[in-house]
Each structure stands twice: as C-alpha cells, then as structure tokens.
Amino acid sequence: MTGRSPDAPLRIALLGLGTVAREVARALTERVNELRLVTGGRELQLVVLGVRDPGRSRGLELPPDLRLTDDLADVAGSPDADVVVELLGGLDPAEGLLRHALESGHGVITANKALLARRGLRLEALARSRELPLRFEAAVGGGIPILGPLASDLAANRWSSVRAILNGTTNYILSAMADQGQPYADVLADAQARGYAEADPAGDVEGRDAADKLAILTRFAFGSWIDVDAIPRAPDGLDGPGRPGISGVTGGDLARAREAGLMIRLLAQASRVDGELRVSVVPTAVATGGGFGRTDGVENRIELRGEPIGRVAFSGPGAGGGATSSAVLGDLIAIARGAGSSWAGLPPAIPARLVADAGRLDGSGPTLRTDTTRYPVLEEQPL
Template sequence: MTIGIGLLGLGTVGAGVAEILATPEGRHPLVAELELRRVAVRDLQRPRTIRVPAELLSSDPAAVVDDPAVDIVVEVMGGLEPARSLILRAIAAGKPVVTANKAVIARHGEEISAAAAAAGVYVLLEAAVGGGIPIIEPLKQSLGANRIQRVSGIINGTTNYILSRMAAEGAEYAAVLADAQRLGYAEADPAADVQGADAADKIAILTGLAYGGSVPREAIPAEGIDQLDARDVTYADQLGFVVKLLAVSQRIETGTNGDPQLLDVRVHPTLLPRSHPLAGVNGVFNAILVEGEPVGQVMFYGPGAGAGPTASAVVADILNIAGIRQATGARAVDGEPPGIDPLLAAGSWRQCRLVDGARTTHRNYVRLRTTDQPGVIGRIGTCFGEAGVSIQSIVQFEADSEAAEIVVITHEVLESRFRQALDAIAALPEVQRVAACLRTL
C-alpha cells in the first residue's frame, strides 16, 4: 500500500527528505512504500539541488495539506507561522504530521497536543532536537520507566563549532563566527544560535518529554556565547576546563499532594571539567546526557544538524507512522486513534513550574579586573566569606602593567548568596569591574 507524502518546504532538510524517498534501494523496505505526492515551496522558479517533477510543486502549502492524495504531512519549512497553522490544519483533516520545527513545538506544544488528541492522529518530532541523534523516542519509551533527574546537553552545532575553534586556536569569537558563516555552519543572521534561543527551544521540548509537563518557553533564561571573551576560554583551559554552551533541565522538587514539579531549566555558557562526559564533544556534533533512576547516566551523541542527519530523523518518523498504518489500518476506527504520541497526549501532562533563579545552587567562574596591589585577593576572599561563599580556587593573571585579572572558582553555592558576594566585590575600590561570570560544573 503506497503512502502519499506531502512535503512543506524544500530547503536543506526538505531536499534531504526528498532524496531519501527517491532512492529507497538498500534502505528499510517501507521506504519503497512512500511516495512524494505534493511539495510546497516559496519560489517555483528557484533552481534546486534535487530534481522534483514540476507538477508536484506548489506555492500554496495549504493546498498540499488538503490534497486527498497526501496521507502524511511533513513540515520542514521552519518558523512559527504559517507552520503552526498548517500543522493544526493537517491534524484537523485527520492527517498525521512529522515536523522538525522546534520553535513551534516549544511554544505551541500544548495546543498541538490537544488538537492531536482530539483528532486521534500522530504528531512526531524526532528531528526537532539533536538532528540525527535519536533522543525523542528513547526519552518517551526506552527510558520511560526512569525517574529523570537531569537532562543536559550540547544541542546547538553552530555554537559548539565556534567554541571548539576558540579553544583549539585561541581565536576571537567574531573571527570564528565569520568562518562558520562562510562554511555554512552558521546562518547569515546567527542570533538564534549564538544568543541561546535555539538551544532554549530544544531544552523546552526535552523538558516536556523528561518530566511529563511543559514550562513556558519565554520563561526559560537563555544566555548565549555572543558576549564571551576568548580570554575566558583560555583561562578555563589553563584551569582544566572547557567552555560549552549547555542546555540544562533539572528536577528540583518532585511535587506532591497536587503541587507542581519544580524545575530548573536554563541555557548558558558553562565550564566543564575535562573529565565530564560532554567535555570532549567538539565541532558541529551534539550530545545529550540523561541522568535518572535506576538507569544512571546515558549519553546520546551524533551530528546535530544538516541535511543528512535531520532528514534521517524525519524519515524515521515517517516510517514509524507508516508501520503503524500497516499494522492497524490507515485511519482510526470509529473515531478512536491507533495511538497518540505520548508527548502530545494532553491528558498525560503534569504541572510544572520554573524555580526562582535565586534559589538554585551552582559552582561559578568569575573574572575580575583589579588594580595590581597587595591585599586585593584577601579583600575579595573576605567578601565571598562574609556572604557564605566557599572558594575552590583563586588565581591571579597579569592583564597589563597597571592592572591584574583575578579568576575565582567557587564551590556550589546558593545563587542569592553568590550575587550578594558579587555586589560587595564590585563595590571594592580596587575592583575595576566584574569582567565575566560563568557557571561551572
């Protein structure tokens, strides 16, 4: 039984999907049952890297969704609108959806959830996080028996490439970003990547999977690498650390007697000890570390973006739906769905809320620019001690003939106490400025 595919978007990922569907030889036998029926593109005249018959192309994506020859809608156009509306239109028509759109799911996941549950269709999204890394299905199924305590990861290939180059070469951020853009690893407008928004979208999705409930995407604090100074990458290396843009989702309180789960979800540059499982992930590769009980630590590693890896994840989801259709029939019987993606089963979601940042505990890296005179380190140490902040190490680096740079790494401390210490240190006459402040594992 041939299954008709409607493809919304024929960019990098869409072309990769079309290429897989056009070359089924040597792949899973079900790929031969998939047929590209309609493709939505912005510009019908634009030259393309893959040949698609002209009669399949349309500049009207709604017509692709509505086409009765289309059984599964694949959304790889990106952006919030019209992607969100088209996903909901497909669901309303009873058509399963495969999407790689992290921004839509991170912001409108519950709306899509309710629509999918009501219509009895699948919405699968393996490609939305981690490119070719299989993480969505393992979190839903293979690790479903675990109490997940923490999910952390390097989930943006652009920033990981930039940080890897900065560490290896001592290069400045702006120069490496320009190289990444020339090589196609960074967009012409890299803001979503380098400012942390892309990683925040992805960790929002992983949070819903790990803890069974959503958190408001707009409430997730995200700090990128666009303000990162190369000297902090160098100092970190000298102290035995590497700097990575880390996305973290951690359970603080389980939530009992009807109280919501309390979660700490955030994105920021982080110093990792070289012994940490994520420290050796370099270049455009991604990795996601899941920690739970009873499994312990499990890490998923692989290419995080690009036509091949992302298209691989998209087609895997298509095959998942195709296999279910073969086993249970093409449509739900008497209005009952053959099954709903657990992420998108609205009734199973639990209440979650984000913790007040002042209540979280972290280790910290601080770089201070100070006058070069005796007693400065002692006065800085006193400020930390009076705020109840324990220091792991304090090192002075020469900045120039008139100033010094002092780098402090703290033990784990309550954020409110750490900020109290920083305010006191910034008020010292010998301290010219707090030059950098990063989290440390």
C-alpha cells in the same frame, strides 16, 4: 489516514524544499525500494510538494508526475496525502498549516523546534483529540535518536536531570576559539562561510535555539511543556546580567578556563527539585576530559540522570541536512509501520512549576570567575 489498507503506499505531502527537505525528497525519490524494505513492504510515496516559488531551480531532479505548488494550505489539506511533513520553520504560517493538516485527518511530521517549544501544548492536544500521529524526532539533536527512546525504551525511568549541548553552531564557535585562539567575530565569520551558522546567527549564539530544544526535552523527561521564553540564557556578569548565550564569551574567558583544566560550553540544563523544574541555558565551565568537554565542533551530547537506570548519554551529529533528514525519514518509517505520535504512550502533558535558574550562584557551587563573568562549573562524574 483512515479507510486505507495498511499495505497501501503512505502518501506524503512535503512543505518546504530547503536543505533538510531536499535530502528527504531525494531519499523518497531515489531510494524507493530500499526504504520499502524497512517499512515491511509499504512504499513511501511523495505525492505533492509545497514551495514558496515553484519556478525556482532546486538542484534536485524531481519525478515529472510530482505535483508542485505554492498553495501551501492546499498541500496541508490535500486529500491525496496521508502524512504532511512540515520543513518550513518559523511560527507562521507553519502553525496554521499543521493545524489544517491535523484537522484534515493527516498525520504530521515536523522538525520545527521553535514552533513546538511555543505551541507544543496545543498541537499535542489537537493531535490527541484527532487520534492522529504528530512526530518530531528531528526537532532535537538532529540525527541523535532521543525522543523515541525517552517515550519507549526508557519510559520506566523517573528523571531527575537533563544536561545537554544542543546547538552545534555555538559548540563549533567555542571549540574553534579555544583551539585556535581567534576572536569571536572571526570564528563566527568562518562558521558562516562553512554553513554552520546562519547569516543572522542570533538564534544560535544567544541561546534561543538550545532553549527551544530544552523545552521539548523537558516535555519528554518531566511530562510538561514549559514557557520557553522564561528559560534564562545569560550567565552572571560581575556588574549585572551577562550577555545572552555565548555572545559575551571572550578569548580571555576561554584562556582562564583552560588554565583551570576546563572548557566553556553552552549547556542546557533542567532538573526536578522538590517538585519544581529548574532550567537554564548558559555558558558553563566543564572538565576538559569529561563528556561535555570532549564534545567538539558541531557535535551534540545529551545526558540524563534518573532511576532506576542511573546516568545515560546520547551523542552524535546535531545538525545538517543529512543528520536531520535521517530523523525525518525515521518518523516516516515509524508511521508506515503503524506507530503513533512521538510521545507514544506517555500521558498528556501537565502544568509545571518553573523556577528559572540562570546559574546566578549563591556561593553553594563552584564557579569560574573571569574579568567580566562568573561561569557555573559543572561537576561531572565519569560515565
């Protein structure tokens, strides 16, 4: 990204053409003049597109002069690009491609939460050593701006806790089960038909997706990349550990919660206690009229508590091509304006002492007990 005029077009290489990438490509090709107005006059120019099958019909009209190739490594290292946008997902080949892009002198934008949660520490170190931007607002909260505010406008705060609904699929399933009284399997099938859940929904319903996002939030709120695979994802069963995520939540559990004026939500939590980080992603009973109880369907909600601000909350669409592409485009605009990495001026990540906290309660906090499970109860205060 060196040696070019700051007024020259920002040349973009795009890896992938799935749901989110199609929305990004559409905006870059159909809204050229509109986007130029918000970059201070700099054009966002899509120059090369890397896909696994160039001959496949895309349902998208692409410029005839756009280079289309299945050589993904060539795209990541293309001398014709300034920024590489990775929207492939997964760990491989994504990590190698991002490293290749940074080593080739390109800024990088990604929405790859699984990769960042597991390789974020070394990708951050590489980007810092190369003095190149690595941005990933789209990896957490879809269209909700959260990482940018944490790194800039809210950077003066010392955070004590993060609580969040971070997965729209599970929130939709729990909301529909509670409202319609349908069993888990039927609601899951409906969510898949609507495009809210993947054909293999395990990453969502077992809490892995939310854990990935919590690991990224923890980097910004507490300054540390943590071991995402150490985050507990199962509540306490009465006869041993419960099933991960919401996979063990029953209609009876939701009915018992409703009788008590509660809703069950998959809640991601991180808190700092005596210098240690306590983290979990488990189904939690929340007040029906509270902020999390009112977060319905595929919406996300993120609450942080810290000093001096007190409590602050963000909510909005947490998934979908439109919402996520909004965050990707926002990162492109930021780089075009001269911004650096998502962590902005935050110091490099430091090691953290992680205490896994799966909500296995010692009697000191309230619980909702059903026939099979003890769910922790979140004591909320009005915001």
